[in-house]
Amino acid sequence: VQGSGDVKYHLGAEGEFVAGSGAEIKVSVAANPSHLEAVDPVLEGIARAKQDVLNRGEEFPVLPVLLHGDAAFAGQGVVAETLNLSQLRGYRTGGTIHLVINNQVGFTTSPGSSRSSLYCTDVARMVQAPIFHVNGDDPEACIRVARLAFEYRQAFNKDVVIDLVCYRRRGHNEGDDPSYTQPLMYDLIEQKRSVRKLYTESLIGRGDITIEEAEQVLRDYQQQLERVFTEVREASSQPSEWTTVPDYPDKPSGEASTAIPVEMLKRIADAYVTPPDGFTVHPKVMPQLQRRSAAIADGPIDWGTGEILAFGSLLMEGRPVRLAGQDSRRGTFVSRFATVIDRVNADEWTPLSNLTEDQAKFHAYDSLLSE
Ligand SMILES: Cc1ncc(C[n+]2csc(CCOP(=O)(O)OP(=O)(O)O)c2C)c(N)n1
Structure with missing residues (x-):
């Protein structure tokens, strides 16, 4: 059985912690390989x-x-x-x-x-x-x-x-x-001497608790351990209700429709040639954006434009898109322009964040150089 032996905690867990005050908080422990x-x-x-x-x-x-x-x-x-x-x-x-x-x-x-x-x-x-x-x-x-x-x-x-x-x-x-x-x-x-013994002695020495109270707390605690130990032993002799492998959703079968309406294409094309007021697009970048916009209407669609169309249409369908990696925003090979930088004041403009009122959020991040 996966995760059995001495490393059961490697599977992780989820639960709700209830404090002495009654306050509740959701807690999850990540699955942790060796x-x-x-x-x-x-x-x-x-x-x-x-x-x-x-x-x-x-x-x-x-x-x-x-x-x-x-x-x-x-x-x-x-x-x-x-x-x-x-x-x-x-x-x-x-x-x-x-x-x-x-x-x-x-x-x-x-x-x-x-x-x-x-x-x-x-x-x-x-x-x-x-x-x-x-x-x-x-x-x-x-x-x-x-x-x-x-x-x-x-x-x-x-x-x-x-x-x-x-x-x-x-x-x-x-x-x-x-x-x-x-x-x-x-x-x-x-x-x-153990931490428990040292601390118990100092609490008694300070007069915070009596010896009897300390013994009572220790007895209570040991009883709790015994009770949980018995519960676990009994539970393990019954068939487990937990699955030990992740639950993968079924892959969709058959052809899924991936077509998008022509208005969506047009909206994405327009977004790429509509910088905010007062925004100065780099003079060498503007023609590339214009070519992209024209290509969406008339073709041919290159890789970078294809990506932008995919992201843009997902956003308009209400799906958030997160893109994170090295030089993700411009694209390593000057291919993407997910974010455009103002030539004068270094302001940022992300055309795909300006498609429709109710679109999902688009996040594009340049990442640290770690791989
Ligand atoms: C990457 C990696 N290297 C080596 C081991 C083998 N290993 C398991 S525990 C351990 C010692 C870890 O010492 P420390 O980080 O001080 O934690 P402690 O066990 O003392 O709490 C080693 C070398 C491992 N599990 N993972």
């Missing part, structure tokens, strides 16, 4: 697509949260590429919260062998993201930093990083004994 950090840009794409559908502009109502390991965050190139996407018009998501679970080891590799930077989070300095280094043994400091990070994201719509400095008590997996490779660190870890 290739560390590969999910980062995928998650950003999911968040951006949801934001585009919600269409609430600079509100950025979907919050991406990325969890990283310290070795992977410092080592994987896709982390830098994802940070580089974070403020670009075609890709931004209004700020991502990056939480690095910094257990100070990557499987068996110590920081001295896994990075040249001082901190595992230094790569995020490339976008001047604030980075909070916080002691994982201090839950209240962690909560404070989490709130601060969220408030920063909401106020500035930029990425923010939490470096949760902590430790891994046991091996990377069941068969692993970290004292083979990090004996000194693991001597220290063995002597440490």
Whole structure:
């Protein structure tokens, strides 16, 4: 069965989180393959697509949260590429919260062998993201930093990083004994009391709770774990109602009609020769736009014009079109002119955004050079 074994979480999940206050929020966990950090840009794409559908502009109502390991965050190139996407018009998501679970080891590799930077989070300095280094043994400091990070994201719509400095008590997996490779660190870890014990002691010491209350909370929690464990065990012995492969819609069969009315063609042709008032089209570009417009009426249709007709007719049928890639707007080979730049003041004009009152939105973005 796909996703069985020790990596069930790789399948992702969707649900609704209900806070103690009763507030509800939709939460989804992206399917995450074993290739560390590969999910980062995928998650950003999911968040951006949801934001585009919600269409609430600079509100950025979907919050991406990325969890990283310290070795992977410092080592994987896709982390830098994802940070580089974070403020670009075609890709931004209004700020991502990056939480690095910094257990100070990557499987068996110590920081001295896994990075040249001082901190595992230094790569995020490339976008001047604030980075909070916080002691994982201090839950209240962690909560404070989490709130601060969220408030920063909401106020500035930029990425923010939490470096949760902590430790891994046991091996990377069941068969692993970290004292083979990090004996000194693991001597220290063995002597440490757990975060729960340390925090319980400080709450009791401060007089915030009594010993009896602490014991009661622990009992409740263990009962919850037992209950869920039993539920899961019983559920797994019944046939699963979940499918394990994506549900692909059937391909349309037979010939689909793709013809468009001649008025649509004419509207697209007109849009290409009707710049806004006061807009100065580059003198070498204007004849190309005029040729395109004439070709729509009389032929022949070249590749670039064919594309524009396809996009334009989809837009007039109410389907949004998003085009993102290297030099997408002009077209690498001077072929597209999805966006035209004013020769005098560098203003932008996108003819396909000016077709009809009720057309769908057209987005054309030049992308970062990442491939
Ligand atoms: C791209 C990639 N390289 C190597 C691995 C194998 N691998 C899995 S976990 C791991 C160590 C990761 O260390 P860290 O990022 O610090 O996260 P931790 O497991 O300590 O939370 C390695 C090397 C992988 N899954 N993906």
